[in-house]
Amino acid sequence: MTTQTTTTSSSTRTETPALTASRVEAPRDRPFILALTRNGHMSEPVMEYALRVAHRLGYGILAVHVDTMPLAKLEKRSHLFAAAVAESVALLREHADRLGLAVEHLQTAGRIGDLVARLCRARKRIDFVIIDKGIRLEEVTRQSPVPVFPVVNRQQSLFVRTFINKHTHKGVSAMATITSKRHVKHCLLFGSLTAGLYASVFAYQDLVMTWFSKGGVYALLPVATVFAVSYFHGNFTSAFWSALGIEASRAGAGRQTSTRPAVPEPAVAPRRDTRPRVQLNA
Amino acid sequence: MHGPVNEVMQFIDLNAYSIVFLFLVGFIGGLVSGFIGSGGAFVLTPGMMSLGVPGTVAVASNMCHKFPKALVGAIKRYRYGQVDIKLGLIMGVFAEIGVQVGIMIQKHILDRWGEAGSNLYVSVIFVLVLVTVGSFVLRDALKMKRSGTEAETTTSLAKRLQQIELWPMVTFKTANLRISVWFLVPVAIATGMLAATIAVGGFIGVPGLMYIVGATSIVASATELVIAFVMGLGGTLIWAYYGMVDIRLVLLILAGSLFGVQLGAIGTTYVKEYMIKYVMATIMLIVAVSRFFALPKYLSQLRIISLQENWIGLMTKASFAIMCLALVVGASIILFSLFKARRLERLSTVGV
Numbered sequence: 012m013t014t015q016t017t018t019t020s021s022s023t024r025t026e027t028p029a030l031t032a033s034r035v036e037a038p039r040d041r042p043f044i045l046a047l048t049r050n051g052h053m054s055e056p057v058m059e060y061a062l063r064v065a066h067r068l069g070y071g072i073l074a075v076h077v078d079t080m081p082l083a084k085l086e087k088r089s090h091l092f093a094a095a096v097a098e099s100v101a102l103l104r105e106h107a108d109r110l111g112l113a114v115e116h117l118q119t120a121g122r123i124g125d126l127v128a129r130l131c132r133a134r135k136r137i138d139f140v141i142i143d144k145g146i147r148l149e150e151v152t153r154q155s156p157v158p159v160f161p162v163v164n165r166q167q168s169l170f171v172r173t174f175i176n177k178h179t180h181k182g183v184s185a186m187a188t189i190t191s192k193r194h195v196k197h198c199l200l201f202g203s204l205t206a207g208l209y210a211s212v213f214a215y216q217d218l219v220m221t222w223f224s225k226g227g228v229y230a231l232l233p234v235a236t237v238f239a240v241s242y243f244h245g246n247f248t249s250a251f252w253s254a255l256g257i258e259a260s261r262a263g264a265g266r267q268t269s270t271r272p273a274v275p276e277p278a279v280a281p282r283r284d285t286r287p288r289v290q291l292n293a
Numbered sequence: 294m295h296g297p298v299n300e301v302m303q304f305i306d307l308n309a310y311s312i313v314f315l316f317l318v319g320f321i322g323g324l325v326s327g328f329i330g331s332g333g334a335f336v337l338t339p340g341m342m343s344l345g346v347p348g349t350v351a352v353a354s355n356m357c358h359k360f361p362k363a364l365v366g367a368i369k370r371y372r373y374g375q376v377d378i379k380l381g382l383i384m385g386v387f388a389e390i391g392v393q394v395g396i397m398i399q400k401h402i403l404d405r406w407g408e409a410g411s412n413l414y415v416s417v418i419f420v421l422v423l424v425t426v427g428s429f430v431l432r433d434a435l436k437m438k439r440s441g442t443e444a445e446t447t448t449s450l451a452k453r454l455q456q457i458e459l460w461p462m463v464t465f466k467t468a469n470l471r472i473s474v475w476f477l478v479p480v481a482i483a484t485g486m487l488a489a490t491i492a493v494g495g496f497i498g499v500p501g502l503m504y505i506v507g508a509t510s511i512v513a514s515a516t517e518l519v520i521a522f523v524m525g526l527g528g529t530l531i532w533a534y535y536g537m538v539d540i541r542l543v544l545l546i547l548a549g550s551l552f553g554v555q556l557g558a559i560g561t562t563y564v565k566e567y568m569i570k571y572v573m574a575t576i577m578l579i580v581a582v583s584r585f586f587a588l589p590k591y592l593s594q595l596r597i598i599s600l601q602e603n604w605i606g607l608m609t610k611a612s613f614a615i616m617c618l619a620l621v622v623g624a625s626i627i628l629f630s631l632f633k634a635r636r637l638e639r640l641s642t643v644g645v
Contacts (some may be wrong), residue, residue: 209544216541220304226536233357233538234529240547241361248551249369252559259373259562260638 041113042136043073047151048143049123051076051095053103057143057162062106071113073137074103075130078120093118124154131156194254201247208243212236304350304539311344312545318617319358319549321624326550327366327557328627329573330517331495333550334359335580336616338492341542343613353532354542355492360525362550367518369558375511377467380502381519383474384481388494388520389527391485399489409594416591418490419584426500427577433504434570445566451507468508468516480505481520488524495521496577503570510569511561553624560627563634572623579619586612 046053046061053074065072076096078089100116107114119126123146131137140159142151151159212219223232252258305311318340322333334355341351370376403411437445447455451470459473480501488494495517502513532538561569586608592598593605 209548212540212544219540223538223540224304224536226534229536230530230533230538233533233540233543234526236540237357237361237529237543237547240544241365241551244547244551245361245365245368245555248365248555251552252555257556257559257635259559260634 040136041071042068042138043071043115043134045127045130045137045140045157046072046074046143047077047123047127047140047146048075048099049077049079049145050143051092052099054143054162057141058099058103058106060162061141062103062110062112065107065112066110070138071115072103072107073115073117073130073134074100075117075119075126076100077123077126078118079123124150127151127159128154128156191254191256194250197250198247198254201243201250205240205243205247208236208239304541305345307541307545314340314344315542315545316549318620319546320553321549321620322546323362323366323550323553324557324560324624324627325553325572325576325620326362326495326518326521327369327554328514328560329495329557329569329576329623330499330514331363331493331521332573332576332623333553333620334492336620337546339613339616346539346542349537350539350542352492353529353535353537354539354546356525356528356532357538357540357543358546358550360522360529361547362554363518363521363525365551366554366558367515367522369555370515370518370561373515373558373562374467375515375561376519377465377508377512377516378519379463380465380468380477380506380508381516382523383463384477384484384498384502384516385520385523387478387481388485388488388498388524391482391487391494392489392524392528393485394482395486395489398486406595409591413588413591413595415490416584416587418487420581420588422487422491423496423577423581423584426496427574427581429504430500430570431574431578434567434574437567437570438565445509447507448504451505454505455507465508468506468512470507472506477506484520485524488521494524496573499573510566514561514569514573556631557627560631563638564627564630568626568630572626575626576619576623579622580616583612583615583619586615 044061044065046057048054048057053076061072061074064070076092076099078092080088096118103116104114117130127140131140137157139157140151140155142148142159142161144162146161148159148161222229223236318333318336322337325332326334337355337358338348338351341354342348346354367376367381371378399411399414402414406413454476455470455472457473457476459475461474462471463474463477464471480498484494484498484501487497495514498517498520499510499513502508502516503510506513508516529538589598589600590605590609593600
């Protein structure tokens with residue numbers, strides 16, 4: 012297991028350190044938010060949320076990139092993972108610098124549950140954990156002594172944006188070569204499955220036609236067949252165009268609806284404030 | 294129940310020509326469907342019949358190829374965040390009712406005026422609907438193109454309808470609108486009725502979603518795929534129950550159309566919003582011209598006008614050719630704008 016830790020404390024550089032300075036007496040006491048991802052690039056909503064909350068509370072951010080596939084440690088993959096992590100961290104640091112937040116970064120490998128337990132024990136001041144997509148909530152909560160929050164990302168397009176804001180596209184384009192290989196693999200797999208399905212239908216077409224056109228309950232035969240075709244052939248054609256490099260526009264994929272303001276939810280009466288109150292009689 | 298059906302069944306022998314023909318028509322039809330939400334199916338029924346497939350089998354097989362294609366297209370476009378599943382399902386259920394109504398009307402006309410009368414009815418509906426809706430969509434697309442606005446504006450009709458609070462109101466998150474179900478139902482039923490009549494409900498469904506319900510053209514065309522899936526699945530189950538589906542034809546068309554539908558769906562992420570309207574209007578208007586050429590044949594069959602035999606033959610051929618042309622033109626616009634936009638995007642990334 013390889014672990015490398017780097018620390019930057021940039022809170023000194025800020026001019027208006029809002030809550031940070033008043034709450035943190037010494038950097039050692041600084042409470043941290045643990046932002047956890049298993050992807051090379053931490054997704055934007057997670058990063059944004061971590062930054063915003065840390066700024067408001069005067070916390071630091073401990074960003075952890077976990078490589079959960081150390082066994083499949085191909086030379087190239089780990090190299091690319093490191094490149095992607097470097098980019099992601101650079102982006103996080105850039106934003107943190109602007110807000111005057113302390114960011115620590117850790118790149119490690121291993122099981123996520125163990126890691127969280129270990130980190131929370133080792134550093135007493137982790138107050139809560141936020142996890143990126145791809146990490147199962149139960150996996151973390153089982154072993155975590157502090158609350159865990161998944162950051163749900165409903166819009167796929169936002170995820171793409173982290174890739175575009177980069178100084179370099181090295182990690183991204185290199186990661187793309189892997190996916191292109193995966194497309195070819197999918198293409199071959201589903202292509203042969205589709206071919207098999209077609210071959211079996213056409214090789215036994217007399218038999219198939221007798222049974223498939225019987226009607227009644229046998230109606231399910233053609234319907235089931237076309238569902239199978241839409242799965243196999245659908246995946247094949249999808250992988251086929253992707254393997255050829257014809258994929259959705261990165262800029263346009265998220266542009267599904269207009270820029271109209273969101274439709275307001277039906278009005279609900281505001282919840283009653285039931286918090287205890289202090290009354291002062293002078 | 295199986296007895297009389299088996300007598301009707303005549304499944305054709307496939308040869309290289311018919312295989313290539315079905316694959317190609319499937320591909321082009323799929324491309325158009327993936328892009329504008331439906332379309333392409335109208336060429337397949339006459340196309341298959343020209344190969345010698347009996348009418349009912351052609352209609353059944355066409356229906357059976359439509360829903361897997363719509364399913365694959367809908368999944369693809371859902372990944373791009375363009376599909377409002379809730380809207381599609383609600384519309385789909387009511388469209389299914391529309392299909393049944395449409396079939397009943399067809400049956401009634403068939404009983405009353407015979408085959409020629411039914412064909413004439415179909416062609417008249419074709420011309421009327423396509424010319425009216427098509428020219429409206431085209432005018433809107435041209436207006437958008439000229440004004441150069443990126444974002445679509447909701448029509449005043451849709452805005453007004455959305456403001457009417459009539460129980461039950463439904464909120465659609467992806468389509469980003471809130472409207473009473475009562476305004477969805479007529480659009481859905483009309484979609485279903487058109488689908489039962491001319492095999493392409495989307496020519497009412499998509500404009501209805503855009504101008505009456507108030508969705509953007511991207512969401513409307515993507516959601517139409519869900520409606521087409523629901524309608525197609527229902528229709529297929531009925532046709533297959535009577536044993537009319539020729540699975541070989543379906544597989545051949547699907548082989549091409551799934552390639553097309555993926556490409557069409559990818560295309561929507563590149564082009565400007567008015568392009569969807571533009572392609573749709575173009576196809577609708579060309580098809581209207583094609584059906585116009587088919588009218589004299591039925592009119593003379595009903596002895597309303599008299600025309601020479603060879604003229605009618607020529608016009609029927611012209612009608613089919615123009616119909617194919619409509620698809621080819623639509624497909625070429627889609628492919629052309631897709632590759633153009635791709636090139637521009639690549640250039641801009643390299644430039645940065």
